[in-house]
Each structure stands twice: as structure tokens, then as C-alpha cells.
Amino acid sequence: MGDELRAGLTTFLAMAYIIAVNPAVLSGAVIGADGKPMTGALVTATCVGAGIMTIIMGLAANRPLACASGLGVNAMIAAVTPTMCGGDWHEAMGIVFVEGVAILILVLCGLREKIMEAIPVSLRHAISVGLGLFIAMIGLVDAGIVVAGKGTIVTLGNVYSPTFIVGMLSIVITLILSALHVNGAILFGIIISVIIGIPLGVTTAPKGIVDALDFSTVGAPFMTTKGVMGLAKVFANPNALIFAFSLMMSDFFDTMGTAVAVAKNGEFLTKDGNVENIREILVVDSAAAAVGGFMGVSSITTFVESASGAADGGRTGLTSVTTGVLFIIAAFFAPVISVVSTAATCGALVYVGFLMMSEVQEIEWTDLLQGFPAFLTTAGIAMTYSISAGIGLGFIAYGVTAVVTGKVKEIKPLMWVAIVAFIIYFLMS
Numbered sequence: 001m002g003d004e005l006r007a008g009l010t011t012f013l014a015m016a017y018i019i020a021v022n023p024a025v026l027s028g029a030v031i032g033a034d035g036k037p038m039t040g041a042l043v044t045a046t047c048v049g050a051g052i053m054t055i056i057m058g059l060a061a062n063r064p065l066a067c068a069s070g071l072g073v074n075a076m077i078a079a080v081t082p083t084m085c086g087g088d089w090h091e092a093m094g095i096v097f098v099e100g101v102a103i104l105i106l107v108l109c110g111l112r113e114k115i116m117e118a119i120p121v122s123l124r125h126a127i128s129v130g131l132g133l134f135i136a137m138i139g140l141v142d143a144g145i146v147v148a149g150k151g152t153i154v155t156l157g158n159v160y161s162p163t164f165i166v167g168m169l170s171i172v173i174t175l176i177l178s179a180l181h182v183n184g185a186i187l188f189g190i191i192i193s194v195i196i197g198i199p200l201g202v203t204t205a206p207k208g209i210v211d212a213l214d215f216s217t218v219g220a221p222f223m224t225t226k227g228v229m230g231l232a233k234v235f236a237n238p239n240a241l242i243f244a245f246s247l248m249m250s251d252f253f254d255t256m257g258t259a260v261a262v263a264k265n266g267e268f269l270t271k272d273g274n275v276e277n278i279r280e281i282l283v284v285d286s287a288a289a290a291v292g293g294f295m296g297v298s299s300i301t302t303f304v305e306s307a308s309g310a311a312d313g314g315r316t317g318l319t320s321v322t323t324g325v326l327f328i329i330a331a332f333f334a335p336v337i338s339v340v341s342t343a344a345t346c347g348a349l350v351y352v353g354f355l356m357m358s359e360v361q362e363i364e365w366t367d368l369l370q371g372f373p374a375f376l377t378t379a380g381i382a383m384t385y386s387i388s389a390g391i392g393l394g395f396i397a398y399g400v401t402a403v404v405t406g407k408v409k410e411i412k413p414l415m416w417v418a419i420v421a422f423i424i425y426f427l428m429s
Contacts, residue, residue, distance in 0.1 A: 009322065011308060012066070013340055017341075017342050019047060019334050022297060023042035026077065029077065041216045045215070051331070052328075053300050054321075054323050056324075058323075059321065061277045063263075063316070069300055070299050073299045088225045090220050090233075093293045093298075094230040094240075095244050096221075099293070100293055100299065103251055104286035117274070118413075121362075122367075126374035126377040126394060127394075129359045130387075133353060134353075136354070139167070140167070143164060143346035144167065170347030177189055178351060186311060206336045211334050213331055219296075251289055251299060255281075258306070261304055262302075265352065266314060267315065368401060369401050369410070373395070398411070
């Protein structure tokens with residue numbers, strides 16, 4: 001039980017940045033009647049939405065997976081609100097709500113699970129490896145260790161930067177603690193790094209201790225602007241429905257990749273690459289997307305940072321329940337929780353990425369049909385900085401390789417459906 005509670009805290013600290021980041025991303029789009037950003041309401045809804053859905057995930061699936069508003073989707077919602085939605089954030093959240101309901105229907109019909117089962121084992125392993133690189137990349141970028149270069153796509157960051165120093169120390173500390181077999185090495189790595197960040201100015205003093213709760217964004221799709229409900233506008237706007245399909249494709253395969261990654265660390269991934277309790281996981285995750293739209297905080301989805309808690313000993317839903325309760329508590333103490341910098345969590349994410357690389361030995365690299373699509377999946381996830389884009393490249397590569405090698409019969413019908421869907425998705429992007 002102690003391991004599960006500690007793992008829940010580890011996952012929470014690895015995800016805590018979303019409490020500050022999600023409101024910051026959405027504040028430019030979610031504007032109140034007074035013309036000001038509804039920042040306080042967004043903090044409340046982000047914490048409460050994440051807490052409720054993470055607790056439900058723990059109780060329903062009994063696996064160490066945590067949910068919160070997804071980065072990337074929130075940025076897209078912020079971008080389309082002033083353009084496609086004419087400034088009406090109720091319509092934008094209605095799009096998220098529609099996408100969540102649609103993907104939930106697909107899960108209840110068994111289609112989402114069957115598509116996962118149709119994916120070749122080599123690609124399942126490749127998704128896990130790609131997620132490992134992706135998680136490590138997130139940590140390195142957030143710590144300023146990897147930055148955009150002048151004349152190059154990426155380069156090494158400023159080694160004298162306080163953020164860089166805290167990020168590197170978090171990696172070293174986590175490595176040392178893991179090598180010494182310290183229980184909770186990942187969690188202690190985060191905590192020590194937060195403390196080290198104080199004199200360096202990376203860990204800043206909280207702007208208060210307690211915040212009042214504000215639920216004014218809740219029910220966003222059903223709120224009206226000039227007498228018209230946001231949800232009604234979605235169905236009257238063909239572009240909004242097309243955008244909902246794009247979100248659904250991203251959500252569909254992002255969660256699949258995340259589930260595989262966490263299952264690997266949490267030891268509930270079978271030898272043939274199947275995730276145990278996947279149906280329950282997908283049902284909750286799909287419902288979470290709709291709940292995110294309802295709460296007015298963009299799509300709530302399963303976080304890949306959950307792998308840090310799984311790597312720190314989380315095996316059951318108690319880990320998720322712990323994380324969820326902490327999110328709800330954080331709704332009251334958001335100013336204090338927000339002092340955990342992304343640089344302090346760098347070591348946790350990089351170490352989890354290292355653990356996930358072990359899957360690479362399960363791929364049959366000498367077989368072109370298995371090896372090349374697996375490589376493109378792995379490289380694509382990390383290099384495009386998108387789980388769904390990397391998976392899509394790997395899927396399409398699998399179809400093309402099967403054709404040129406004369407092994408088309410090895411592809412299951414639903415795999416072809418996924419390949420065609422990804423082609424459409426890419427053409428629409």
C-alpha cells in the first residue's frame with residue numbers, strides 16, 4: 001500500500017505543471033462576461049476534472065493511470081476559438097464534448113479495442129519505445145536542455161541557465177538513487193530537485209497558499225452566447241465537426257500509446273503486447289474527453305507521465321486514486337503546488353524513457369515488414385513531437401511495406417481501416 005501511495009504522489013508531481021499551464025494556454029480564449037480571462041475558474045476546473053476522472057480510472061480499471069487536460073489539444077482549442085468559433089469558447093468546448101461522446105460510442109461498440117488488437121505486435125513494441133523517447137524529450141525540452149537551434153531544429157541549451165542546471169541535476173540525482181536501489185527514487189529525485197531550484201530561482205515562492213474555488217466554466221457546451229447554445233453551434237458548423245474528427249483521431253491513438261507505455265512500467269502488458277483491462281481504460285479515457293469539454297478545460301486524457309508513477313512502484317488503481325485526491329486537494333492549494341517546476345521533473349521523465357527502451361529488443365529488425373514500420377513509428381513519435389503522428393506514419397509504412405514485400409495477407413482488415421483513417425487525418429491537418 002505504501003508503494004502505491006508514493007507512486008500516486010510521484011505521478012501527481014510529474015503532472016502538477018498542468019495546473020498552471022492549462023489555464024495559461026486557455027486563458028486567452030476562455031473569456032468571461034467582463035472581458036477578462038477566467039483564470040481562477042480554469043484552475044478549479046482543471047484540478048477537479050483531473051481529480052474526478054483519475055479517481056474513476058483507478059476504481060474502474062484498477063490500473064495506475066492518471067488523467068488531466070491534454071497539452072496540444074488545449075492549444076488547438078485556444079487557436080480555433082477566435083477563428084472557427086468566432087470567439088465563442090462555449091462552442092469550442094462543445095467540439096471537445098462531441099469528440100468525447102463520439103469516441104466513447106466507438107469504445108462501447110468495441111471498435112477502438114478491436115483496432116488495438118489488429119495492430120501487429122512489432123508496432124505495439126515500437127509504440128512503447130517511441131513513447132520512451134517522447135517522454136525523455138518532454139523532460140529535456142521542459143528543462144531547457146534541448147532547445148531550438150539557430151540553423152538547426154534542435155541543439156543543446158545554455159549550460160549556465162538555472163533551469164538547465166536543475167534539469168541535469170534531477171537526472172543525476174534520480175540515476176544515483178536508482179543505482180542505490182532507493183525506494184521512491186523517482187519521487188525523491190523530484191523533491192530534491194525542487195529544493196535545489198530554490199536558491200537558483202527556478203523554484204519560486206508561491207503567490208499565496210489557498211485559492212477559492214470557481215466553477216463558472218462548468219457546463220460550457222450548454223451555455224449560450226447571444227441566445228445560442230455552444231453545442232448547437234457545433235452541429236451547425238461543418239468545419240467544427242471536421243475539427244472534432246481530427247481531435248478524435250489524435251485522442252484515439254494517443255491514449256493507445258500511453259496505455260502501452262504505462263502498462264510496460266506497471267507490469268500489466270502481456271507478452272504479445274496487449275494491455276490488460278484495456279476496455280475499462282478506454283471507456284474511462286473516452287468519457288474523460290467529454291467531461292473535459294463539459295468542465296470547460298479542453299479534452300481530459302490519460303497522461304503519459306503516469307509511467308513515472310508506474311516505474312516508482314504503482315501497480316493498481318490505488319495509485320490513481322491517490323493522484324486524483326491530490327488533484328482535488330490542489331484545487332484549494334494551487335499556488336503552492338505550482339512551485340514544482342518542469343525542470344524538477346526532468347530526471348523522472350528521462351529515467352522512465354530509459355526504462356521503456358528495453359522494448360526495442362522485442363522487435364524483429366531483420367524482417368523488413370516488422371522492422372521498418374517499427375523504426376518509423378519510434379522515430380516519428382519523438383521527432384514529430386506527436387504520439388498520433390508517429391503512430392500514423394508507422395501504420396502507413398506497415399501497409400506500404402506489406403504491399404511491396406507481397407505480405408498483404410498479414411494485415412488484418414481493421415488495420416487497413418486505421419491506415420486509411422490516418423491518411424485522411426494527415427490530409428486534413
